[in-house]
Amino acid sequence: MAEYLSTWIVEAGWDGWGWLAYLLVALVYAALLLNVIAVGAVVFIWMERKISGRIQDRLGPTRTGGKFGWLQTLADGIKLLSKEDLMPGEADSFLFKVAPYVAFAAGFSAFMALPFSDGWVALHLNIGIFFLLAVLGMEVFGVLLAGYASGSKWSLFGAMRQAAQTVSYEVPLGMCLVIPVMICGTMDLVSIGNQQSGLFTNWLIFHDPFTFMIFWVYFACGIASVNRAPFDLAEAESELVAGFLTEYSGIRWSLFFMAEYGSMFLVSGLAAILFFGGWNGPFPIFGIISEATGWSLESGVFATIARFGGLINFITKGVLGVTVMIWIRWSFPRLRIDQVITMCLKYCVPIAAFCFIGVLFWTGIVMPNVNSMLSIEAPSNHEDYTGRANIREGWVKDVDYTVSQHELSLAKKAGPKVLPEAEDDDAQEGDDDKKDGEQVEGNPDEPKVEVEVNKAAFNNLNNNASQPLLAQQESLSKKGAN
Amino acid sequence: MEWLTPDILTEPVGLSHFLAVGAFLFVTGAVCMATKRNTLGILMGIELVLNGANINFVAFASPYFREDNLGLDGHLMALFVIVLAAAEAAVALAIALNYYNNYATIDVDKANELKG
């Protein structure tokens, strides 16, 4: 998109303004992601109120915005905006003001590396899961600063609890995340998701009994790390009034909540990618259609539709996870701080370690899994589908896939059928590229455009950057070949 | 239109820029260590110093800047530095804690006797 825009801008004669395109695209990306948190939080808060209402034998919001109170959260938000922004006299004013933004920014930046569908990720990192874990742990800063800066003893208690809890739970959480990484042989979330395509038996939770076990540990640790009941000790309202939130009001308070609901979705989304196949549905509908019709799943309109379907899959799974969290919150009492830490160190860590070794042996001695007992071979919407995820070196897999793609395009280009068409190059350029399934924009003759595109790839703005670049190179080399 | 695209933003940055950042962090850390009287402040200075050194390692390891880069060695060295910094921080904090227990302060200037 950035390439397209910048090319367009340059073609329109606005030379020197090419950077504007990148800025616009960056803004669009940021707005999209911000919306995931903001709209997500609005929806989740409404959902929480509705679900808790139903759990507690009452209706929940019913008035604002029609029968189901759709707009209740929005109304709450407006109310919060109009609240007086209070700050205690004892507070450290700078840290008090900055703390909500720190918490929010940490929760927000984690979404950068979270893929929403195959390849639909703002920042495609090959260490995505590691990055997520690191950023997720930073949310505690906001809480800690809020607690300290409030100048209230209850806030300080809440902050210290939160710090102890988060620091402890990073250990089992990290161990839980290592297991899918070990099975898939990569830390790239997109790749982990794609390796689980096919039938639902291919999902990692059904990989072996240990992954099944570790999912529950992961989910418990996830709840603890995002500070939800029964681990919501930092804001335990019956003990600490409201913990680190005691002195906050208005929009700053709601920022903390947006961060909390954002991380809830993050944790359940991560669970969906790591254990429930991510954007792959239980049945590879798009894979079957693709096999039947021959429509490409790599690029083109059908691929976009398939990815959109994947997006819906993924969001459904994430929302389900959030729903379970809400359900748990309204059913259980709260643990005590020592019990929370005990659970982490005495139960979660050993279980995670045990499962780690278990998975290692299970895959090492190639025990059967559900998938291998099935006689059907599910069609996949990915060419690198091998029937089951297994311990393997990620980059080997990656190489095979990318190379095969490139070979195809090169062979097409070098093939006798293609050559005559390429001779009347400039006029046919567009059609030619569409045949290849690559979207090439702009005039490849202009060297500056090409450099710009390269920079896009270089800056890693998005993972698709390579495709236009390749296309550019192909067009160039075509000329060279002629 | 020159003002839209100043040279400083169109030229790719080189190794020197990264080294300068590393040097800045290093010096800031060192000054921090020298001026702070607070045990924890000194510890933070050390973190900055190590961080500056790390940036140097990683910059030298990057193929963006040099053909004959450090490669894996630079990365691994940086990793070891990070790990050792974590270990060092743990021990230093334990010492600070003990010190605080004994002197009821974390002002290093007050530590003028060896007896615990």
Added chain:
Amino acid sequence: MATAENSQTVEFDVRTDEMLVNMGPQHPSTHGVLRLVLRTDGEVISETTPHIGYLHRCAEKIGENLTPRQWVPYTDRMDYLAGMNMNLGWSLTVEKLMKYDLPDKARHTRVIISELNRIASHLVGMGTYGLDLGSFSPFLYAFREREKILDLLEDVCGARLTYSYITPGGMTADLPKGWTKKCNEFLDQFLPVIADYHALLTTNAIFVKRTANVGVMSAEMAIDYGCSGPVLRGSGVDYDLRRDGEERYTSLYDGYAFEVIVEKDGHYPKDHDYPNVPTDAVLGDSWHRFYVRMLEVIQSMDIIRQGIDFYESATGDWGTPMKISTKLPKGEAYLETECPRGQMGFYIVSDGTGPIPFRVRARSSCFSNLSVAPELCKGILIADIPSIIGSLDVVMGEIDR
């Protein structure tokens, strides 16, 4: 785990400052306006001092300026969760002074109504206890059922909280027609709901973790501090005024079959129907206090069923409420009754000169129960404070009067 034993062995831990923390009077889990001054070292509490008096309304002094009949509404406002029981205690005391004997029908009405109110009160105790421990839903489940009881009580006297129904000499009115049927219907549908409460709280693993072995109070200690009611019985002391009280009070329960809810040899009466005592619960801890209340709800339901049978076959009228101007005989009377929160005593002295008593005093059960708190809240974590205070189930209106 920083229980009492641990915190004593760790004598030279990190040198941290002790903090004085005010818990209350505006705090979500101090049940009104109790103020606890906590001296804490980190999360561990070294000293707890309850401060009371934020709800003091001079009820006793007012009683010395009103006739006993006029003072009945003031008793409602003492333990506002169990107004009927308070009315009953005061009425019986005045009747004792006046040596007035109730007709049979009034006796059974009083039993039914006060036991019904006991259930309502325990439901609040249970629900808010869940709330104290961070579980919100049981609270609303409890209030849903309590609303039904309040509907029944409203049918009887027109009020939902401050009833003033039982008065010296009888009641303000007889039970309305068809009320007993409605009451029975309520009891029938209420019984299965209790299983939900057990599932949500009593047997919930987290709940047990939070309450078992927390705030353990030995039988001796409970007796020494003058605890009463479920708090006393939760420590294993077999004492219930409905059985062991003064004759004027126990005679209300003549002919009723009920067992005192107290643990004997590791078992509660009829506990085979209900969840077993978890292994880590110790007699006298928060869990037992809570469990006694839960069993008392069922016991009260039994008593109500019996009472309805008695009521329907009883003859006579529903008593003659004392007139406002009735002159009190010279003398004094003190009577304790078993209220939901313990033994509530009323004391009345009359110099025989008119309808207004010379002295009125009330012995509050919650006051004694709360007096244990500083002892129990030593060396525990902050999170245990709601657990202990909640299990004592104090009502500040009664303590401050």
Added chain:
Amino acid sequence: MFLLAEATSNAAVINWHTVFFFVVAALSCGFALAMLFSSNIVRMAFFLVISLASASGVIFLTGSHFVGAMQLMIYVGGTVVLLIFGVMLTAQEAFITMKTKAGDWVLALIVGGSLFALLTQAAFSVEAWHSTDYQQDLVKEVEKFNKDVIASMQSDGRAELDVEDRKLTKEERVTLSDLQKRIRHGYPELTGQIGLALVGVRTDQPSVEATGYTGYLLPFEIVSVHLLVVLIGAAYLARAKKRSAE
């Protein structure tokens, strides 16, 4: 619209790598300075966190994602603990600020400033380090590769086969995958290589096959043991002590 005439003549394009470098570098250095001049220990820790996080951004820009994430995780995450200690040990008013003498400041700043000047001078003294041709080189490499492959395909008739039949030679495959990775990730993926090097296999130097050459296995083991020792030692130092009554 009057800009149009000029615009066509100007072919310079903003280099985003440079822009982001300056942003994160400014953040990192600025907050490091803020930390230096702040006297409240908790604020110092906060500034340090932001400085370290931005420094991890600098590391990301050198292409070493793994080290960058590691920095975020361990350095920044570890600073939480520093922060907690800061709060814990400075709960008393008297310790929140500790003033440094003006003389100390002057001395430290002079020495520090000259050290910085020296280091920067050294860094910028090498002409070849000023800027990089990495992008242009990459583009040229890709061009050359495509040209070569298509030429050789046409010469030995490989293109006449079915396009589904993949026929790159082994050398070409290796070169291609390397190029593609550099385009996609801006840098060869090193995470796996780092992991392998830590367990003793150097995939980047397959030629070294000397006996006893195990990559970084030994340092890795030493660091592990070191961490264990530190764990025990720190727990020992900070443990609750039972002393006789003083």
